[in-house]
Amino acid sequence: MKQPLHDRIRSDYEARILSGALLPGARLPTELELMRDYACSRMTVNKALSALTAAGLIDRRKRAGTFVARPRVHSMVLDVPDLEQEVAQRGQRYRYDLLRREVRMPDPGTAEETLLAGAGPLLVLDGVHHADDVPLASEQRLISLSAVPETEGVDFAGASPGAWLLKHVPWTQAETRIAAVGADRAVAAGLNLLPGSPCLLIERRTWRGDDGITLVRQHFVGSAYDLIATFGPAKG
Amino acid sequence: MKQPLHDRIRSDYEARILSGALLPGARLPTELELMRDYACSRMTVNKALSALTAAGLIDRRKRAGTFVARPRVHSMVLDVPDLEQEVAQRGQRYRYDLLRREVRMPDPGTAEETLLAGAGPLLVLDGVHHADDVPLASEQRLISLSAVPETEGVDFAGASPGAWLLKHVPWTQAETRIAAVGADRAVAAGLNLLPGSPCLLIERRTWRGDDGITLVRQHFVGSAYDLIATFGPAKG
């Protein structure tokens, strides 16, 4: 129960806002009033309110005061865990089968390849992720060798390239596209499905600064995988 | 360009961590050393490091020091815009057709219904979202009338219930599940597809505090819709 005072102030108002007792637009007491309420110095109050500001729960305007923020409607946090960990957490055995490995120059006619690697060489890795020997996802990956030359010497047979990259290559930006598609012939063959079966397509590009690192396209068996995104404090 | 000093310290080290110049486990200078580096007081240094701690970029241990945090949690920001706005932004005409409206008690055998509304009544709304008169998504929605009694008097024929709720009912928590499924008979009929066609399933629950507000299940035509999630500064 040794809760710091600034944390108590913060959680007091966090609770009131999250419970709806303080509705969006409602005004909070000024720092001076809170100093009196909690019998503490202004810096302590300020630390609590700064934390709420950073969390996006309140808006503060000089001279005007402190107000409950409108919830940011359409941004949620999407957790994209590492596949190997994910499978292990479900208590299943993970395996990655490398089907193709190839170094080539980008096709100047394919925008996504030149966008990733400029004029530099590409490492192409195709494979399938398994959970308990059942195919879970098929993966086509491009890695820019000029951005990550050390990948050329790595043996990816067996280890997922995603996990290797995550551990060895820090990145600063990423973009993920999520869609539902029918499996084409190649994907269906890799996943042991009928062509046209619904698959969750996850396409991710990552950058470090301005340099493209990798572009990966994963097709998940629709019936075996889903994603969860959340907003606000954890629920269940 | 009037950047506060604590913010400059924070962004200096944020940049070094994100760029990989400081690898996970690396030790940062102590607060005393940073005071000298930046010629400022300890509180200023502390504010910068507290922000990095809150952002999960560093770990701090008493006596031991400050270290770059271990694994970068792979979480991204998912934008789930309002469908009506989304369609309008593409320059298309939006329409929502209400197919069913019904008030009933939750089925005690269906966990998701009692979880949403407890023992209170449910408003059931089924409909289809159109873009330029082409079906885009089919929607099955449950609303807890005890949490939002005012919905009972609203005429949802024509206006999307999602947009109405967003505007009138503040919520504090939400969870979204994303999956790829084949269209069942009912969904296929509403979307004018063949049964089994790949659809992006988006299932969202929202709460205010501990009270469930709404549970919505949307099936998007796979070929016509996708989601984008990003991490880091905007790219393209």
Next chain:
DNA sequence: TGGATAGTAATGTATAGACATAATTTGAGG
């Protein structure tokens, strides 16, 4: 009436110091 100007109330940033807390290192005694 209207418009510049001074006042004022709120947040934003920063300082210098104090004591609390936790973990590691060191030292004393067995």
Next chain:
DNA sequence: CCTCAAATTATGTCTATACATTACTATCCA
């Protein structure tokens, strides 16, 4: 050599104060 206690070091919390910044308010003068 081992163990327990004390010193050390770095972070954690808090105070009291100061001045900066911003935007709203009121006032004065044309």
